[in-house]
Amino acid sequence: MDIPHPGKIVIAGAGIAGLTAALAFASRGFAVDVFERSEKLEEAGAGIQLSPNATRILDDLGVLQFLLPKAVQPEAVILRDAKTLRELARVPLGAMAQKRWGAPYVVAHRADLQGALLEAISLQPAIQLVKGATVRSVTVGDGGASVSVDQSGKSEPADARLVVGADGVWSSLRGGANAKSRFTGELAWRTMIDSQSPQGRAFAEIGSPDSVMAFLHPGFHLIAYPVRSGAAFNLVAFTPGKGIAEGWSGKADISILKQAMRNTAPALAQLAENAGPWTAWPIHTVDPNAPWIAPGLALIGDAAHAMTPFAAQGAAMAIEDADTLAAYVAATPDDLPTALAAWEASRRPRIEKVARRGAFNHFAWHARGPVALARNLVLKTRPPEKLAADMDWLYGWKPSGR
Template identity: 55%
Template sequence: MERSRQIIIAGAGIAGLTAALCFSARGYAVRLYERAETLSEVGAGLQVPPNASRILDRLGVLDRLRPAAVRPESLVLRRAKGMAGITRLPLGDAAEARWGAPYLVTHRADLQSALLTAVRHDPDITLVTGATVNDHATHAQGVTVSVTHDGRIEHVHGCLLIGADGVWSQLRGQVDGAAQSRFTGHVAWRTTLPADAELAQELANILPRDRVTAFMNPDIHLIAYPVRTGRAINLVALMRGEDYGQKWEARPGSAAFLSAMEAASPQMGRLAREAGPWVAWALHAVGDGAWQDGRAVALIGDAAHATTPFAAQGAALAIEDAAALARAMEASRGDPAKALPLWEKVRKPRAAAVVRRGAFNHFVWHARGPIALGRDMVLKLRKPEALMADFDWLYGYDAEAAVRG
């Protein structure tokens, strides 16, 4: 029996949708299963840096995303107390010229919509919602997957099964040596503020619609940027907190959250009180473990390596994973036993480097006392060219080119 040319994917979030498009572009038939009956995306804004947008461009998705996204002109770091500007990283034209692809900010639902539209227009991709991937068996011809759909159990054959089912992945538990998710001790508080709201107008000097702004503070930091073509401002505050479990939860703002925002600055205090509703998300991470079984199963995105958002690379890493895996299969002539170790060998160091960058950002943004003063002095002395050079390894990365057969 010949090896199947079908790819089976569990999970139709950003990772799964991207993987479906990447494999279809290389001539594979794809069956994409999603547990939910309808695809609706929780969350708010996300950043699409050049290392991700270059892949979306190759897939024909970038042109679908651009009308809803914003291309910020810069990233500005401010000290929350007093709102002093510390440094500015050029983006916009400068980013596109240097890294060969745009830096965009968008609403998560808009990115998912752009991907989903491309998937639905692709005749080689079959999307099945309301379907649960149960278990699987690998064999010489690939993998057979048990799927529950419409009350019936189906057995689907493919050459590769991809787990793109998120931080609480069920498929991860079926991969020997895979790590488990754990609470990081951090909570993200999110909301979107209409750009024409009175509060947004009154704080327009610190919430401009043409940039990403990070407000640094020892106990809580706030990220703000425009989404929905600039019609709304995405706000996300990150701090230590309790584990709220496996869900987004709209809350009026806990006493600890309100206190931290008030202490950071009067402006952040106003946002905590008057913007909203704020949604709390307990941040879970997946530690170092196996991402593939060496035969016919791979984990991508948060299912493999969920981490904190301090590097703003969660969606980008998922997109990179998908593109690199499809390239590895191509380089290995469709043999998963060769492709999976090759892919993991390339992707693990990359993800680890991004995690280290996130930890560094957290240290820098939450510095206090003399360390914060030193941080401000060093950053103010750095020229824009030097700042951009610091990100060449991150934003200039080409996930497909990194895979050598």
């Protein structure tokens, strides 16, 4: 096994960010240890949208070949009025996405993406995945970094060339005053329904089962799309709500969702009653101005910049982070501080722009009264091709050197 770069990359977390980072570093000649606190890898959540800026990287890393057989390439993103079900706008995807942006737009179950990442990792002898191991702290010395890893009731040190914090929004490596995430006041309600079930067939009648659908309403919005090769629909609704226990699922009063969906089209409102059980997820963010790097350490994905999901770019930004970080470190392997500073400086403007797009989407999708009328008028005058062109900056992005 040829490992041209001395010293190991230690990654905390085996989610999408951590596994992508492992592949990105290994593909550039680094040995990688991934420590995951869970004994069993179980990806939280259900569905995930992967736009071309993400699938392009996954393809280069050998992941997409394992994901596509279980995923769906939707024909469009369709915006609908939740009260009338009237179509407001359509962004074409499918073959158009592949042609315009050079990579597919894919929707999938998160477990299928994680499985594809693990399949790709199994082909990389330079990567070691250790489960049931928690990275507690990072210490920097003259020879590099060292981490304290808790496993089987014992704490052991592990040396590292670089430690990558990919342990999510509740990161244990994000220290100082910015260690705590912030609850946004929004809950994400998630469920998955079999496409051949009564609920699945009823849902297919009110939308386009081969597309990503967004149902807009002042009090909430609902995103739905097919997963598992079309065998199921992933549904996620967003409503205001009170904070619940930290974690990727929790108990919340389902009446919040029912109330939010009550004044929508009857077929849509019935989903709150019939499509469950629904799981509530609190939406947390991280201070966008907090540092992502420290001596010997770089944070990626939600650990660095958890944002609201309204641009459907959380996973994509983590994938971009992972690949670009590996590229910067590989470009100047003997000057890690310079590499990390340059990487952070290159990523911040894009992350900020994506976050602004998500905030704009939330404002537009929850508009009411004259603002909603103006929104609908603007959408009506924008042909699908123009709406697609509006996303060139996001979906057409390519990492340098890829």
